[in-house]
Amino acid sequence: MPVKNIDIESEIINRVTDNGLSCADAFEIAWKLQIPACDIGAAADRLKLKLVKCQLGLFGYKPDKKIVKAEDFVSKELDDAIHKCLDDGKLLCVKSWEIAAALNLSRYSVSCACETLGIKIKECQLGAF
CATH class of the missing domain: 1.10.10 (Arc Repressor Mutant, subunit A)
Incomplete structure (x- = not known):
């Protein structure tokens, strides 16, 4: 039903x-x-x-709205996984979750790696962006 x-x-x-x-x-x-x-x-x-409180740290936090931060280092494995999934140079939210699960990382860690690499995440699964 x-x-x-x-x-x-x-x-x-x-x-x-x-x-x-x-x-x-x-x-x-x-x-x-x-x-x-x-x-x-x-x-x-x-x-x-x-x-x-986006699980990627991209929106909904006070006072600065987002909490995602660039990291000093992104592993080759994570870098490769992100680049393999890019869509028009950006990473879909759902793909960031899949990468996190596949590599046993937090979703936030994948988002921070994207921030380091200068890659935007698009198409929030909830429709926020």
Whole structure:
């Protein structure tokens, strides 16, 4: 049976803090309801909620909005994995997650490597960017 908007919105409202829904909570809801993450992002928009605490560190942090930082060193293995997945010179959010899982790294670490390499991440799975 399809999940109704009211069910999605109810799950979101139960997890809101400071008028925001964290990326991690959004994905937990998507997993629980077995729906695409972008549906959670769309519902958060309908509810006029901010998406916060991106797991890549790209948005939703105070006071500077993003926390991702360039690193001193990026391993050849990570560099190669990132470059192999580029789409028009940028890395898709979903690909950054896949790389993190494949290399047993945090998602944030992949994002920091991209920052070091001057590679932008695009197409947030929640629709934030």
